[in-house]
Amino acid sequence: MADTWRVTSQRQTEELNPAGTGFESVWIVTYEVTSGPARGATGQVSIPAAQYGADAVRELIEAQVAALHEVAQL
């Protein structure tokens, strides 16, 4: 299936860790939905720097975009 979104920006920062006790290095990737019911919506995913990579980011974004499309059709 063709992508219905595109990455618009990405940056590295530190984000609160899962335990909420400190910060861990992450990449925050911003995307825009380019077609489908949620067209025009934007979102962000964050991924630990150690796991950063195209496949991992794609998986996260696609999960979000699927939810956005579903919600847009409610």
Next chain:
Amino acid sequence: MAQQSRPRSYTPQTWAVMFLEAIGARVTRESYRAVLNWMAFEGGHWMNSARYNPLNTTMAAPGATSINSVGVKRYISWGQGLDATVRTIRLSYYAPILTALRRGDGATIGYMHAMRTWGTRPFDAAAHRSGLYATEGRIPGVASIPTPEPAPQGEEGWQWHKQVRIAGERLASPRDQVHRRLRALHELYA
């Protein structure tokens, strides 16, 4: 099960985390540091008599009283104070601050015109700080952040849980304990 206990006490650090979550912001090093520096310059709750009001907002709320001629409020609970602060920052005047914090990038908020409108004199939001408003070091665990009690009945403002990004990855992410906590609060006070 949602935590039923009523609040103990926030620290500036735990309040900063809860505030950022309440406005739908990413809790990044930059946004966390920015809020703590802002709180240090305002001095609400811990440094003055504006109870439960770390950023010295003047937003009205049932039972809240003014501590000075400007109208900075002393609230009756942490929940009411958090709610009032969230309602304030959502006003259009403060959109640049809200936008920056939601991006997880608060380094410039101290010099924004919107910050002058809030009434805070210019400050370095990216500064490292020690002491009460320490920006470095271990943060008390999210699990130790007290559950804010609901605002008094009839108050319209207790809506901050809706700031959770419903369609965003943060709600879906199993790693995000903060949002699980906010969902629990939603269930508790729905």
